[in-house]
Amino acid sequence: MEFPEEFLYTEDHEWVLVEDDIVTVGISDFAQDSLGDIVFVELPEVGYQVEAGKTFGVVESVKAVSDIYTPITGEVVEVNDELPDTPELVNTSPYEGAWMIKVKLDNPAELDGLLDAEAYQSFVEEQD
Amino acid sequence: MKITPLNQQHKKLGARMVPFGGWEMPVQYSGVIDEHLAVRQAAGLFDVSHMGEIEVKGSGALTYLQNLTINEPSVLVDGQVQYSACCYPEGGVVDDVTLYRFAPDHFMFCVNASNIDKDFAWMQKVLADGAFADVVLTNRSPEFAQLALQGPKSEEILARLTDADLKQLVFYHFIEADVAGVPTIISRTGYTGEDGFELYIAADKAELLWTQLLETGAGDGLIPIGLGARDTLRLEKKYALYGHELSEAITPLEGGLGWITKLDKPSFVGQAALQKMKAQGVPRRLVSIRMCDKGIPREEYPVFACGKEVGIITSGTMSPLLKVGIALALVETSVAAVGTEVEIGIRQRRVAAEIIKPPFV
Numbered sequence: 001m002e003f004p005e006e007f008l009y010t011e012d013h014e015w016v017l018v019e020d021d022i023v024t025v026g027i028s029d030f031a032q033d034s035l036g037d038i039v040f041v042e043l044p045e046v047g048y049q050v051e052a053g054k055t056f057g058v059v060e061s062v063k064a065v066s067d068i069y070t071p072i073t074g075e076v077v078e079v080n081d082e083l084p085d086t087p088e089l090v091n092t093s094p095y096e097g098a099w100m101i102k103v104k105l106d107n108p109a110e111l112d113g114l115l116d117a118e119a120y121q122s123f124v125e126e127q128d
Numbered sequence: 129m130k131i132t133p134l135n136q137q138h139k140k141l142g143a144r145m146v147p148f149g150g151w152e153m154p155v156q157y158s159g160v161i162d163e164h165l166a167v168r169q170a171a172g173l174f175d176v177s178h179m180g181e182i183e184v185k186g187s188g189a190l191t192y193l194q195n196l197t198i199n200e201p202s203v204l205v206d207g208q209v210q211y212s213a214c215c216y217p218e219g220g221v222v223d224d225v226t227l228y229r230f231a232p233d234h235f236m237f238c239v240n241a242s243n244i245d246k247d248f249a250w251m252q253k254v255l256a257d258g259a260f261a262d263v264v265l266t267n268r269s270p271e272f273a274q275l276a277l278q279g280p281k282s283e284e285i286l287a288r289l290t291d292a293d294l295k296q297l298v299f300y301h302f303i304e305a306d307v308a309g310v311p312t313i314i315s316r317t318g319y320t321g322e323d324g325f326e327l328y329i330a331a332d333k334a335e336l337l338w339t340q341l342l343e344t345g346a347g348d349g350l351i352p353i354g355l356g357a358r359d360t361l362r363l364e365k366k367y368a369l370y371g372h373e374l375s376e377a378i379t380p381l382e383g384g385l386g387w388i389t390k391l392d393k394p395s396f397v398g399q400a401a402l403q404k405m406k407a408q409g410v411p412r413r414l415v416s417i418r419m420c421d422k423g424i425p426r427e428e429y430p431v432f433a434c435g436k437e438v439g440i441i442t443s444g445t446m447s448p449l450l451k452v453g454i455a456l457a458l459v460e461t462s463v464a465a466v467g468t469e470v471e472i473g474i475r476q477r478r479v480a481a482e483i484i485k486p487p488f489v
Contacts, residue, residue, distance in 0.1 A: 036144075036156060036159060036160055036356070037159050037160050037161045037162075039161075039424065039446040040422070040423070040424050040446065042475075058475070060424050060446070061160075062160040062161060062356060062360060062445055062446055062448065063155070063160065063356050063359070063445070065424075065426060084422070
């Protein structure tokens with residue numbers, strides 16, 4: 001199970017990568033492992049306004065539909081167009097190939113509540 | 129939470145365990161898609177010990193069974209199996225079942241895990257209400273474990289562990305023989321649509337048979353299969369799952385079981401209601417739906433035809449073999465024809481789909 005140091009994480013098992021005011025969002029290795037084989041990914045369009053705590057898309061495994069949330073508010077400036085055609089990337093490359101959206105961050109203070117890699121790993125280990 | 133005799137075995141194999149109908153069961157080991165494809169291409173082994181076994185014995189057994197079930201059990205010979213169901217007087221389904229005939233006065237039902245107690249109580253009620261003589265009902269579920277070995281390599285694998293002549297054992301028949309030294313009811317039946325066997329054994333022999341089968345079949349690609357793949361496999365073949373395609377609110381005529389509903393046989397529970405429904409026209413039908421655009425149909429999503437809501441999905445998934453969304457749905461009979469273009473309501477979208485002739489694969 002991987003918990004790359006350069007990301008921040010949420011208790012809903014998303015990761016964010018912060019580069020100035022652009023934040024990339026995806027779901028964690030723990031999330032993809034829990035969901036199983038991913039067969040469908042639904043992402044918003046560029047220009048969509050995401051809101052902290054609200055869903056911005058859906059990943060589906062064979063068995064179930066899972067909403068994906070964002071911890072940050074802002075405008076979607078880029079979407080991983082490849083991902084809906086190759087949903088299995090979520091399983092094989094959750095931190096790189098399966099990045100989902102890039103968001104122009106409105107309010108950097110929203111990052112304060114997020115977990116670093118170590119804290120997220122502890123959180124995940126407590127779940128078991 | 130109930131557990132099967134193989135609970136520790138599943139955990140040792142790294143299975144993800146989930147609650148199912150009051151039982152802790154493996155939903156997957158290596159992955160649903162992997163397991164699904166293994167059964168279609170090689171072989172898979174399922175722990176289905178949670179299923180129930182109810183014995184019916186006595187000289188009055190056949191008369192009782194004719195009244196209890198909707199199919200015609202008098203056609204059975206010793207060693208034969210029949211797919212059947214029990215209905216309520218209003219026509220809804222109590223459970224779908226398989227019925228085994230050992231002898232003219234000895235039968236056994238295999239029933240759904242989530243319905244064991246309900247079915248047994250219902251069977252006792254029908255027995256008492258009808259005052260059938262010389263019938264003894266016994267719920268033998270706790271005594272049995274059950275494994276299912278399914279896939280094109282099944283016979284080859286099983287043959288290594290038994291002297292029984294499996295080539296002579298045809299579909300929907302069973303024999304009693306030793307497998308790996310374990311007395312077994314070997315039934316050529318299954319829920320996957322592939323060639324295969326359901327193996328009934330004493331509960332304390334489950335671990336032995338499970339490990340022996342996995343060991344002997346490893347070289348052929350035999351792997352353990354969880355409930356996740358069990359569902360995708362049966363869905364691809366349009367097999368009903370109680371609680372989805374059949375229920376107290378769904379009659380066998382609507383749920384795709386018209387072919388086992390012998391309306392003209394002597395009196396059976398539910399007959400009057402079903403004859404009336406047939407005469408008035410069955411209002412809804414179970415259809416097979418294949419998605420035409422991207423999206424996965426799921427249970428309870430609405431079905432639209434010409435913009436009007438005409439039905440509901442009963443089971444849906446992404447077919448691991450076809451790599452397209454597939455579903456079973458109950459729709460108004462007027463739009464149930466093969467070829468009808470429909471739309472499935474998936475969250476905010478209406479996604480194009482088509483009613484096709486089953487099975488999907």
